[in-house]
C-alpha cells in the first residue's frame with residue numbers, strides 16, 4: 001500500500017528535501033530508527049494546503065535521503081487531533097503492548113481537543129500513545145488514552161521521550177514536554193504511567209514566544225566528556241523573526257536539567273528551521289544524533305507560494321558539540337549520505353561561475369576576513385550572503401516571489417560566534433538554500449522562491465578552487 005512515487009514537477013517543488021506528496025505539512029514527528037529503517041512522521045493536514053486538523057503523515061527511508069511515502073499513520077479520534085510528539089522502540093516491551101520477541105514501536109503525541117478549546121476550557125491538550133507491532137506500518141491507539149492528563153495549562157504539548165539509564169544501569173523513560181514557556185520532565189517505567197519530575201525555566205532563556213517541541217539527549221564534547229543538550233523551539237522570538245530553535249547545554253541527572261552556560265544559543269541563524277528534533281534508537285555503532293527540522297516559519301508558512309503541497313524538511317543533520325571561546329555550541333553537520341546526491345562535479349578557478357543546474361552543492365574555502373557570494377539570473381532575481389566584521393548578512397529581498405509576506409523580505413543577520421570561518425558548503429534546491437560554515441558549526445537555512453533558476457554565482461573572498469556538484473532529484 002505504498003503510494004507510487006512520481007516525479008514532482010511543480011514550480012518550487014523540492015527535489016532533494018522531503019516534501020509530502022500533497023497538502024500541508026509542519027513539524028517532523030516520531031523519528032525513530034528500527035531494523036534498518038528511519039521513520040519520519042510529520043504534522044499533516046490531508047484535506048488542505050494550509051494548517052488544519054492534524055494527523056501524523058509518514059515516510060520511511062534507509063538512508064535519510066530517499067523517502068517512501070506511507071499511508072497516514074495516526075488519525076484524530078474522540079480525544080482530539082494529533083499534534084507533535086515522538087516515537088520509541090520499546091525493545092524490552094516495558095509497555096506490554098507487544099511481546100519480548102516482537103517489541104512494539106510506541107508513538108507518544110499530543111491530543112488537541114479543539115471542541116474543548118472552543119468551549120473555553122484550558123485543559124484541551126493531553127498526551128496519548130499509539131503502538132505498532134509491524135515495523136511501523138500500522139498503528140493502534142492505546143485503549144486507555146490519554147496517558148498524561150492536563151493539569152489545567154493551555155499549552156501542554158509535544159512530548160519527546162527517550163530511555164534514560166543512571167550510572168548503575170537502572171532505567172526509565174523520560175518525557176520532555178513543552179508547557180507554556182518552560183519544559184517539564186516526566187518519567188515512566190512503562191510509557192503508560194507518568195510521574196512529574198521537574199521544570200526547566202532559566203531566567204535568561206529566550207522567551208519571545210511559546211516554548212514548543214523540546215528534545216533532550218546527551219552528546220560527548222571534544223574532550224570526550226558527556227553533556228546533556230536540550231533543544232527548545234520558540235515561536236515567535238527567533239533571532240531573525242518568527243520561529244526558531246534555541247538550545248541549552250548542561251547536565252541531566254534523571255530528574256532535572258541544569259544549563260551550564262548562561263547564553264541564548266540558536267541551532268540555526270536562518271529563518272527556516274523550526275521544531276526540529278532527533279531520531280531515537282539509532283544504533284550505538286552509528287553513534288550519530290540525527291536531526292531534521294521543518295523548513296519554514298510560522299510567520300508565513302501558510303502563505304508561501306506553493307499549492308499542491310506546502311513545506312519541506314531541512315536536510316538531515318548530525319548534531320555534534322564543539323567549543324569556541326570556552327563555550328559549548330552545537331554543530332549541525334551535513335550527513336555523509338548527502339554525498340550520494342552528487343551526479344557531476346566541476347571545479348572552477350573563476351570568481352564568477354555559470355551554473356548549469358538549480359540543484360547544487362557548492363564547496364568553498366574562505367581565505368579572507370570579509371567575503372560575499374551572490375546567486376542570480378538574468379531576470380534580476382538574486383540572493384546574497386555577505387560577511388562584514390563579525391556578522392553575516394543574508395538578503396533574499398529580491399530572491400524571486402517575496403510579496404506574499406512583508407517580513408519575508410527582511411535582511412537576516414548572524415554573529416560569527418567567535419569562529420574562524422574556514423569553509424562554506426551551500427546546498428541549493430528549488431525553493432531553499434542552506435549554508436553550512438566549518439562543516440556545520442554555523443548554519444543558515446532559508447527558503448526562497450525564484451521563478452527562474454539562478455544561472456550565475458559571483459564570489460569574493462574565497463580560495464581559488466571552487467567545487468560545484470550537480471545534485472540529483474530523489475523522486
Ligand code: FRU
Pocket residue numbers: 026027043054083084085110157158212213275
Ligand atoms: C510547532 C507546533 C507544535 C504543535 C504543532 C501543531 O510548530 O505548534 O507545538 O504540536 O505545531 O501542528
